[in-house]
Amino acid sequence: MTTATKAEVWQWLDAVMDPEVPVVSVVDLGIVREVSVQGVEVEVVVTPTYSGCPATEVIANDITQALQQHGLQAKIRTQIAPPWTSDWMSQRGREALRAYGIAPPAHLSHDTVVHLQKPGAAVACPLCNSAHTRLISQFGSTACKALYRCNSCLEPFDYFKPH
Ligand SMILES: [Zn+2]
Structure with missing residues (x-):
């Protein structure tokens, strides 16, 4: 056994x-x-x-x-309560996401600055780390992600939406 x-x-x-x-x-x-x-x-x-x-x-x-x-x-x-939040994603998970080309979700509980700004204002490009990015679509490859484009390297990328 x-x-x-x-x-x-x-x-x-x-x-x-x-x-x-x-x-x-x-x-x-x-x-x-x-x-x-x-x-x-x-x-x-x-x-x-x-x-x-x-x-x-x-x-x-x-x-x-x-x-x-x-x-x-x-x-x-x-178990659906409490509901999952992207804050539960580990640091290792976030780094793996970025290395994969997906911008990791902002911390809802810590990054209040990010949270207060317009959606997408502070999403860094996972490829070149530029903060000059813009939202293209609220829905990327899946409903859990939004599609962004980087104004510096011009590459589109997915942003794992915090929630
Ligand atoms: Zn870029």
């Missing part, structure tokens, strides 16, 4: 990538809220980034499969 520690489960979950942003794990994204291990059963509490986001089902599946590889049975519990 396989048993695993909580730390091991977190580590394995850290290898499960978000289907929409394949460089950020579900742990770094901050959607895995809690893990409890009982023998071969692992309960994973997941808070989806957007309710009704089609990725949620994919994520539940991926988590189940990842734990199955270690002989564990996953029980996914979806």
